[in-house]
Amino acid sequence: MKKTYNWAILGCGKIARKFAEDLGLLENAKLYAAASRSLYNAREFANDLGFEKAYGSYDEMVQDPEVDIVYIATPHAMHLAHSTLCLKHKKAVLCEKAFAMNTSEVDQMIKTSKEHNTFLMEAFWTIFSSKFNKVLELSKDKDLGQLRFVKSDFMFKADFDPDKRLYNIDLGAGSLLDIGIYPIFRSLMLLGKPDSIKTMANIRSTGVEDSISMLFGYKNGAMAVLTSSFESSCNNETELCFEHGFIKFVREPEFPILIEKNGVREEIYFEQPKGMGYELEAVHVMECLDKGLIESPVLPLSLSRELMEIMDAVRKDAGIVFPKHD
Structure with missing residues (x-):
């Protein structure tokens, strides 16, 4: 029998709702917790989709010992901070693309994953299609x-x-x-x-x-x-x-x-x-955790880093600047 994993959603927006709907199709994925900066939004999300708990802060959610995996669905600019928060609390992370704002941030996320021996993967469902x-x-x-x-x-x-x-x-x-x-x-x-x-x-x-x-x-x-x-x-x-x-x-x-x-x-x-296909990446994350892996062999962190390197080069040529990150 497959192990059942308790999933938490960090950031209760549109993409999180679509992911949660697909997650609900999986027998070994428990819709456990929804976390938002607003307890009202978290409760509304949790009630609509059938999550067991709702948290009005991300810090409170990661301190819940029952959370196994966190799907991060906040804007790109917050991925580094939110991934780091989860990884430091030993929560496996599936983080929406774009993985971060630049290669430097991706490097920090990878470093934190290795330091805490905790799973990290970019949520790029296409590669599982x-x-x-x-x-x-x-x-x-x-x-x-x-x-x-x-x-x-x-x-x-x-x-x-x-x-x-x-x-x-x-x-x-x-x-x-x-x-x-x-x-x-x-x-x-x-x-x-x-x-x-x-x-x-x-x-x-x-x-x-x-x-x-x-x-x-x-x-x-x-x-x-x-x-x-x-x-x-x-x-x-x-x-x-x-x-x-x-x-x-x-x-x-x-x-x-x-x-x-x-x-x-x-x-x-x-x-x-x-x-919609998002369930495929969730299945893969749980298979990796079943094997004790902290990195996906299908979507390795090196591939996510290479993808970000290309986007950095594109931004440089186009003159696209993010003042708070560049």
Whole structure:
């Protein structure tokens, strides 16, 4: 019989609610505690989703000896402080992406995890998706030839409000850290770390970037063209262009992968997961803890660090600055 783990949610916003709904699908995951800076919000969240306890402070929650794993769903700018708080209290941590604000903060999180011998992983559900892993498998088909281009977008229209998370520079605002990380992750997994980076960004008077296009170059001649934006909508498609064909896909599991190889097209469909896919990362965290691991072999901390290094380089080229973190 699988061990049951008591989960706590730190930060009771929209993404936390989606994660908790998926977490509730797992037999060995107990919805134990919800923590917010507001006890009212924590109680409302806990009551809506079926958590056993509600805490009006994060400090109080981490002192609960029954908490096994904490899912951190606060804004990027708070990830270092909140991960550190949990790790120092020996609570396993699954921290939302972007993992932190920069590589220096990621290094501090990794150091704390090792010093306290406590599990730490970035919440990047894509790497556990059967659809994305099928794309990685298909991309290695020798009949397709060499991968020459990766084109990937993630956009949605958001109202400008400098006080809200997406546009508040003190919270790590901007499309790059929020959704641009997805196209960058795909290019990293498919082409590796780029050798050169060129960017074009739209930066508001408040210093927040709301749209950015990135061109990654590689020594073998391959390129990645990546875009994220809060200013427009599109079908958020990723296309891999090979010497002898292409692969197209969108992140939603209900849509097929389209592959063309030597003029022949095929659509590959997938059985939809029980939830939105967030349950897959939760399952993996518990499997790692069953084995006594403090780091995931699928999403190692070195990969999260490499991803952040790329985003640091993108920000440097684009002139994106977070005054309280840079």
